[in-house]
Amino acid sequence: MHRHIRIPLIFLVLLTATDRCFAPFIYTPGEGWSYEFPGQAKKWRRDTAKDQLGITKTAYKEGDYKTAVKAAGRVIRRWPLSDYAPEAQHLSGLAYEGLNRYEKAFKAYQLLIVKYPKYDHYDEVIQRQFDIANRFLDGRRFRLWGLFPLFRSMDRTSTMYQQVINNGPYSDIAPSAQLNIGEAREKKKDYNRAFLAYEKAADRYADRKVVSADALFRGGLALLQEAKEAEYDQSIAIRAIEMFNDFIALHPEDARRDQAEGHIRALQIEQARGSLKIARYYNKKRQWQGALTYYNEVVDIFSRLVDDTEHRYAKEARTRIEQLKAKLGTTEATPQ
Numbered sequence: 001m002h003r004h005i006r007i008p009l010i011f012l013v014l015l016t017a018t019d020r021c022f023a024p025f026i027y028t029p030g031e032g033w034s035y036e037f038p039g040q041a042k043k044w045r046r047d048t049a050k051d052q053l054g055i056t057k058t059a060y061k062e063g064d065y066k067t068a069v070k071a072a073g074r075v076i077r078r079w080p081l082s083d084y085a086p087e088a089q090h091l092s093g094l095a096y097e098g099l100n101r102y103e104k105a106f107k108a109y110q111l112l113i114v115k116y117p118k119y120d121h122y123d124e125v126i127q128r129q130f131d132i133a134n135r136f137l138d139g140r141r142f143r144l145w146g147l148f149p150l151f152r153s154m155d156r157t158s159t160m161y162q163q164v165i166n167n168g169p170y171s172d173i174a175p176s177a178q179l180n181i182g183e184a185r186e187k188k189k190d191y192n193r194a195f196l197a198y199e200k201a202a203d204r205y206a207d208r209k210v211v212s213a214d215a216l217f218r219g220g221l222a223l224l225q226e227a228k229e230a231e232y233d234q235s236i237a238i239r240a241i242e243m244f245n246d247f248i249a250l251h252p253e254d255a256r257r258d259q260a261e262g263h264i265r266a267l268q269i270e271q272a273r274g275s276l277k278i279a280r281y282y283n284k285k286r287q288w289q290g291a292l293t294y295y296n297e298v299v300d301i302f303s304r305l306v307d308d309t310e311h312r313y314a315k316e317a318r319t320r321i322e323q324l325k326a327k328l329g330t331t332e333a334t335p336q
Contacts, residue, residue, distance in 0.1 A: 056071040060098070065099045072089070089108060106160060110129070110167075126171060137187075155188070165178060181197040182201065195226070212250065212251070227267060240263075248261065272314075275294045275297040276316065279295045289328075295317040
């Protein structure tokens with residue numbers, strides 16, 4: 001019996017105490033739920049957009065970034081068309097940066113650009129977006145459900161850089177953003193998409209010597225990596241060689257010229273290795289004409305490498321060619 005009396009008594013106490021207790025979770029129409037300590041809301045809420053922005057500025061300057069975010073959000077939601085809303089949106093991004101919530105900061109800046117495209121500090125805003133993307137390129141983790149720093153993503157990072165380019169296609173940072181997309185793809189070992197990003201940078205910013213040179217050289221390097229992983233696809237090595245040749249032709253004074261020439265040589269040897277493997281395959285299958293074609297290709301590649309005509313690949317190819325010529329000449333074999 002005592003137990004049945006106790007439960008209603010507990011509820012009675014709670015109900016009678018509601019007029020004195022402060023509920024920490026508060027719902028405000030148009031603003032949603034927020035957590036407040038007793039009397040805290042009065043400290044940052046104001047009745048005019050101007051005063052509310054003033055609170056936002058003060059909180060930000062004092063390093064109270066949580067309050068700055070809330071105060072800025074109130075300006076943005078209650079007075080979205082006021083002259084104070086763009087600056088509040090800017091401060092929201094800055095405050096999120098202060099809290100190390102860089103994804104939210106990036107999104108806040110993007111809202112500023114979309115909603116207030118004539119904002120005076122437009123260039124500063126896209127520079128901050130670029131700097132945030134750089135953090136993720138350097139390894140910062142994205143947050144799961146916006147809460148827990150959990151994973152890295154070069155795809156998301158590339159999307160950030162693309163957004164920066166879309167926001168300011170002719171800005172000073174757009175070329176760097178395009179190059180960084182290539183770097184992000186390389187970190188994911190997606191070398192073909194890295195090459196395409198570098199190729200786009202080389203084409204779009206051909207009038208910027210430093211950008212063009214960097215894009216061509218790095219594009220060649222990306223294809224060089226892909227060529228190592230695709231030994232039977234000789235077209236990749238050919239594209240890489242073309243990229244390095246363009247780099248040398250357009251930027252002959254660049255300090256990386258010798259490196260480019262070394263990479264071309266390595267790619268040609270890689271081409272020869274791939275052709276030799278195919279020739280060996282045809283030879284093993286007794287498809288003599290096919291084998292002869294690819295052995296000749298190996299010899300042709302090394303004929304362009306003056307100081308490497310005695311490479312073991314070249315020696316093997318010449319020996320096999322002589323053997324196959326003899327075989328084809330003494331037997332009436334036909335191509336298989």
